[in-house]
Amino acid sequence: MIILAKCALALTSTVVVAGVYTFREGVIKVDVDEHRDGGSHVHFWVPAAAVPMAMHFVPKRHFRDMPAEASECLPLLRIVTSELRRYPDTTFVDVLDGRDHVRVATVGSKIQIDVVNDEENVHVAVPLSTVNDVANQLAADAPGV
Amino acid sequence: MSQLSHRPISQHLARRASVALAAALLFAPVALYAQSVSITSDSSKTSDRWLHVRVVSTESKNETVRVNVPLDMAEKVLPAINKDRLHNGKVRFNDTDMNGVDLKTLLDAVRTAKDGEFVTVQSNDSDVRVAKQNGYMLVHVTEKHLGSGKDAKSTEKSRVDVKIPMKVVDALFSAGKDELDLVAALRALSAHGDTELVSVKSEDNTVRIWLDSKNISD
Numbered sequence: 001m002i003i004l005a006k007c008a009l010a011l012t013s014t015v016v017v018a019g020v021y022t023f024r025e026g027v028i029k030v031d032v033d034e035h036r037d038g039g040s041h042v043h044f045w046v047p048a049a050a051v052p053m054a055m056h057f058v059p060k061r062h063f064r065d066m067p068a069e070a071s072e073c074l075p076l077l078r079i080v081t082s083e084l085r086r087y088p089d090t091t092f093v094d095v096l097d098g099r100d101h102v103r104v105a106t107v108g109s110k111i112q113i114d115v116v117n118d119e120e121n122v123h124v125a126v127p128l129s130t131v132n133d134v135a136n137q138l139a140a141d142a143p144g145v
Numbered sequence: 146m147s148q149l150s151h152r153p154i155s156q157h158l159a160r161r162a163s164v165a166l167a168a169a170l171l172f173a174p175v176a177l178y179a180q181s182v183s184i185t186s187d188s189s190k191t192s193d194r195w196l197h198v199r200v201v202s203t204e205s206k207n208e209t210v211r212v213n214v215p216l217d218m219a220e221k222v223l224p225a226i227n228k229d230r231l232h233n234g235k236v237r238f239n240d241t242d243m244n245g246v247d248l249k250t251l252l253d254a255v256r257t258a259k260d261g262e263f264v265t266v267q268s269n270d271s272d273v274r275v276a277k278q279n280g281y282m283l284v285h286v287t288e289k290h291l292g293s294g295k296d297a298k299s300t301e302k303s304r305v306d307v308k309i310p311m312k313v314v315d316a317l318f319s320a321g322k323d324e325l326d327l328v329a330a331l332r333a334l335s336a337h338g339d340t341e342l343v344s345v346k347s348e349d350n351t352v353r354i355w356l357d358s359k360n361i362s363d
Binding site: 072075076079080083084086087088090091092093094095096097098099 | 208214215228
């Protein structure tokens with residue numbers, strides 16, 4: 001009985017530690033709701049730590065074909081994401097135009113982008129550290145960046 | 146007999162204590178993370194300087210634009226943007242942009258001059274005033290509606306107020322002859338106290354650009 005309890009404790013500990021490790025950087029949340037008939041509804045949560053890990057398995061040649069515009073934005077993205085972590089929760093951009101509403105804000109350690117209008121609602125929340133990691137990885141793998 | 150009855154109780158207590166300790170150790174990172182998040186997300190007033198832009202348009206659908214930018218971040222981001230005329234936080238311009246006016250010489254003259262009004266234009270449809278006062282460069286432009294009838298008074302159509310610290314103007318022109326140093330200007334601005342830089346009020350638009358220590362606009 002005691003051995004069984006010890007095994008259960010070990011298993012639970014492993015699951016909890018694995019869970020804490022996977023979710024240590026939070027989750028990426030994407031919610032898309034199209035209001036038209038037959039419109040798509042996409043809702044998913046992905047552990048943020050999984051993205052940089054998954055990028056290691058993408059063949060390097062795909063990064064070399066990155067558009068020049070994207071390459072130009074990478075240094076900017078790296079600076080912005082590392083800097084934004086220093087500030088408290090803030091709405092950086094807020095545009096309200098009739099029934100259209102666009103908001104770019106930091107909430108906790110995430111950057112949150114909300115677009116709400118008559119046609120669709122889009123809510124994306126990505127941990128800043130993940131964006132920073134991805135930008136760093138892309139810059140390291142793409143020559144000339 | 147008493148020893149035998151005490152032993153399971155102590156074993157039971159030790160087991161409970163070890164499970165509680167294991168649970169506490171396991172959830173400690175989560176608890177610490179939650180604490181750190183609540184600490185960082187609570188403050189609305191920081192020691193950083195923030196530039197705020199607010200545009201309210203009453204023209205069609207009550208459009209409102211609010212932008213809040215920490216000056217520190219802008220200082221670091223600007224040199225990373227190299228596009229068209231913006232390079233390393235500096236914007237290049239040439240004589241044709243300024244219609245032959247030597248802006249640098251003009252501003253040197255303003256900087257060395259004593260406080261006073263440099264330009265005052267008063268006409269039926271607009272008033273313009275450019276002045277230097279208490280370390281600030283001031284520009285006021287008022288556009289007027291012409292009143293109808295013989296004794297009718299003209300009413301205010303739009304009003305533009307610009308108040309820039311002279312130190313910021315100096316920093317802006319501290320680079321080469323045909324360059325504006327935006328990063329130096331931001332640095333000079335961040336050393337400045339709370340101030341309203343630009344205010345535009347017209348019948349259908351209100352624009353306000355100001356500087357303070359809060360990360361939220363009013």
